[in-house]
Amino acid sequence: MSINDVLTTIDNNLDAATDRLMEFLRIPSISTDPTYKADCDKAADWLVADLKSIGVDAKKCPTPGHPMVMGEVGAENTDKPHLLFYGHYDVQPVDPLDLWNSPPFDPALEETPNGTVIRGRGSSDDKGQLMTFVEACRAWAQVHGSFPCRITFFFEGEEESGSPSLIPFLKEHAEALKADVALICDTSMVSRGVPSIASQLRGMLKEEFTLVGPKIDLHSGHYGGPGLNPLREISKLIASFHDDETGAVAVEGFYEGVHEVPADILRQWQNCGFDEKDYLDNAGYTVAHGEKAYSTLEQQWARPTLEINGLWGGYQGAGTKTVIPSEAHCKITCRLVGDMDPAALRAKLRKHVEDRLPTDTKVVWDLDLDGSPAYVIDTTRTEFEAARGALTEEWDREAVFSGMGGSIPVAGYFKSILGMDAMLVGFANDDDAIHSPNEKYDLESFHKGTRSWARILDALSK
Template sequence: MTLENVLAQIDADLSPATERLMELLRIQSISTDPAYKPECDKAADWLVADLLTIGIRAEKRPTPGHPMVVGHVGEDLSDVPHVLFYGHYDVQPVDPLDLWDNPPFEPKLEETANGTVIRGRGASDDKGQLMTFVEACRAWKEVHGTLPCRITFFFEGEEESGSPSLIPFMQENAAELKADLALICDTSMVSRGVPSISSQLRGMLKDEFTLVGPRIDLHSGHYGGPGLNPLREISRIVASFYDEETGKIAVDGFYEGVHEVPVDQLRQWEGCGFEEKEYLDNAGYTQAHGEKDYSILEQQWARPTLEVNGIWGGYNGAGSKTVIPSEAHCKITCRLVGDMDPDALRHKIRKHVEARLKPDTKVVWDNDLEGSGASVMNITRPEFESARGALSDEWQREAVFCGMGGSIPIAGFFKSVLGMDAMLVGYANDDDAIHSPNEKYDLKSFHKGIRSWARILDALTK
């Protein structure tokens, strides 16, 4: 029996595979909200049960937070590759709920201008992507009665909430988890229909601060004028992060560790199939708004950012309440590239804020520190070229090595904790609205993603 038999089985099983994904999407596994802890447990149980149906020795493993799912199949033989597949079953919160066209945890198939999509929270990030690999294994097992190599399945339930349990779990179970290569399906294609292997990821730094002014909310008539308003002050400080003329970040020392992209790599990116207009149209933009003199791909893949993710304070209810608020709050994240050090950068940003405080204002910093550096994949390994050939065959278009604007810390952790290289292959599109209302995953991405993993497994074991 050949690979073609497996691909035919995948095609025949697409409808049941889609329904299995729908079942998983109905589970409200929002990891950041403690109210949904039972739902995260339910999602882990569902995955364990599903893996057991295809002969994977799987179990739910407890952590101080949400559980991990770990499964194994195949024998430890020197002439058989051992791969680890990673995905996450937790999802982002659904707010603002009123912007969803349908309930986020009642997934449905929907016809669009680009074909049929699976609509629902987690459809693309990451349940749909995770299940592409599981379904490829299911089809392979159905045809051959066994899988082509030794595989470890490793599913996390805290990726969307900072992965606090991940590193301790990996350290405690290093011998069990270590494999020849880690496979990750949590990325997107550089453009619709262009199969992509991510060769570099930006790192991430998170921080949050509160500006405290008067001891209580004040009447804006009694104190309007002489009173210092924390909301106005936090707006002034946030504005000072940016140089409006160049688009650069104006924090002193922010670009330490940032490197320019080599010319030959820029030329490769220019030919990778990325469509700037489509990228901008997906967000409703007419132009790019980042650093001047850098292309959109450079801004997205190879330049750092400082983004304000939330700013709030005072009265937010219906009507008006004439107060000068006592506090104002701000959440920020930075995407890191090159050799940027998240701890050193945190110090620079805090110094920038503290140097701009006025009298009668103090800053209180959040102590829940999160940060990870950028990652570069070892694409010189022969497995990468094998996977690129398999993807090219499936999509009938040459697969490309691309950068990625997002951050997937697990890729770096596989290297630093387990000494493993990681390969990132994903089938999402830029218009999937991950982390946003009306998230979707193209049915074509789900179907061809399953077929792609079958081809990759075949290529890796030859």
């Protein structure tokens, strides 16, 4: 029996697989709202039962928050790779409910100009994606009576609420969870119909400071002129963060640890079907506003940023209050790439501000903010090229090693705690409206995603 028998089984069982997904989607497993605690337990129980139905030794594992689900099959395949598959069963809140065109937990198939979609909360993030892998394993077991290699299933119930139990759980169960490579489905294709494997995730540095001027708010008639205004001075500091001509960050040493994109990866990005105009139009832009020497995709995936996320001070109520405020405040985040060191960058950023403080001001930094490095994946490993070939064959379109502008913390935790690389493969589209009203998952993504995982399992187990 070949992979074609598994693919045929997936095709023939698509309706039944879709029905199972619909049943799963009806469980309102909102992790951030205590009202839905019982529903999160119910979703974990549903997964345990479904995994057991295909021969997986699965169990629900309690945590201080919502339970984890773990399971394992194929331990006898000692000459095959050991794969860990991760997904999450919890979902985002549905507010504002009045913007949904149909009940968020009453999923249904719907015809759209781009084809049939599965409409409902969690359909794309992450229940539909999670089930593509489970359904691939189900078909494999039906055809072969066994599994292609040793597989550990690991499903989280707190991803949408900050994963407070994740790190302790990973440390406590490190031996059971450690594998040759982790597979993560909580991601998307770079553009419609273009299968993607994420090769790098940007890190994050959070910073916040207060610029303090006069002892108290001052009457702008008495002190307007001779008085220093912290709002004016903080505006100057913020303007100094970037070079107006190039768009580059002007903090000394900011780009230490940043690497150029390798030529073969850049070629894939240039031919991945990314529509820059559509990307900009969706945000109401007409041009890209970042570093002028780099393409929009490079700016989004492979270049670091310094963004002002909040700026405030002085009177903000109704009407007018004629004061020179005592303080001005700024929130900053930096996206990190390559080998950028969050701690070293924090020191550079603070030095940039402190070197430019005018007389009669002081700066107070928030000392409780964190930072995490970028996660760069070793795609030279044979598993990654094998998976890319499998995706290319399924989608009849060259799969690409893409970047990601945001962060998926669990991938970094797998590396730092369990010492294993993660392969991020997902089949969501940019218009899936995850975290928003009317979330959907293309039926094609569910179907071909399942076939894709079957091909990847076949390729990795050879």
